[in-house]
Amino acid sequence: MSSRARRPGRRLDLDVPSVLVDTAERMFGEGGVDAVSVRAVARDAGVAPAAVFYHFASKEDLVSAVVDRRGRAVSEEMRSNLVALADSREKPTVRAVIDAVLLPLVHVIDDDPVSGLNWMKVVDWLGVTRDAAFYEEQDIEPGITALFATCVRRATGRKSQKIGRRYGIAMFGMLHALARADLYGYGGAVGPSGLDKDWVEQLAVFTAGGLEAP
Template identity: 25%
Template sequence: MTTKKKRAKARDGEATRQALIDSAAALFAAEGIDAVSVRAINAAAGYGPAATHYHFGSKDAILHAVLLDYGSAVLARIHALASELNDSVEVPSAEEIVRVLAVPYQEFLEEDYVRAEQWLAICGQLSLANDERLFSPMEDDDTAVIIGQLLERAFPDVDKDQRDQNFSLAANTLIAMAATWARAAGGAESASAHRLDSLSIFIAGGLSSLMERRRA
């Protein structure tokens, strides 16, 4: 095979992978991850019954690819904001820590509403089910460690396990509600962004209250 043909084949392969990822994202968001079959993903993308297995190997693998393809920029932004906040000499507030997550979600909604809505819907499903696959794209970075450091600085008198549990509840609520509101907006990007900002304030208050109860 000539170099030119190899390049053309590689481009075709990437196009197929992207089509499968986009089809899977739309189906996972609309019908639910568990309800979607590999056969349905292949059919929606317009490929044969073996396409997903050939390019990804399994349904879990294409789910991981969806989370990474749609959310990589969001995760990078979360890491950057968490690092910036952690570098500050000021003790972080609960609202500032929650906004480390909320601001990238809001920016994604404003930049690409359709992809953001689908990604949030998928993350919301995994979050509500406490499904560890939600965190698979973060396995190779230290974002969770940095957020843990922020929580320790903000709430030093609270036990680490309790801090982590409280923040997990706050983060899961943020993701689930952001997904619900994004879908309900039906394309009203600015409305979703405004609601997400209000939700961040509400969740930060709840997080602070939970932490204060553990101090008492």
């Protein structure tokens, strides 16, 4: 018996934008943003391709919606952590600065190991190909990257160009490692209950060590 054909016209039986974002997050995370077409997302979501463009003007807008859904909470948590360190009368440790950025990302995967990891893979793709959009999701100055740099400078007491170059390596290095935490080469560090705590600890130690090195 053949499956019933999809009804023509707008779908009124589901929240189409939410379903599209859910589907895109999963497919982009599993197959890669470049490899997954808008048509494929629409087909898997059970809607016509035109429905995607009704809600999202382009594939780029759909990717942004995927990042934005979790990214706002992540960016708010990062900003709060970094502002507290920047405003503190006491000199922060490098490890505290790393944790301020790393732990909000860890929480995403711990809260939902499957979908959270797929989201992380999309963010990592953006970081490699364009920018880490969620870092500057909120239109507030100074941005998270600037706050991170300020806190690292306070923690290390150094402002050289070489140290400055390490800021991006640190931030994107953490993103890249988290996005690949399910792979054997990265320790297969994610499971049904989230990330392995010792793996997260070693990631933080490694990243902080790179910023502290002479």
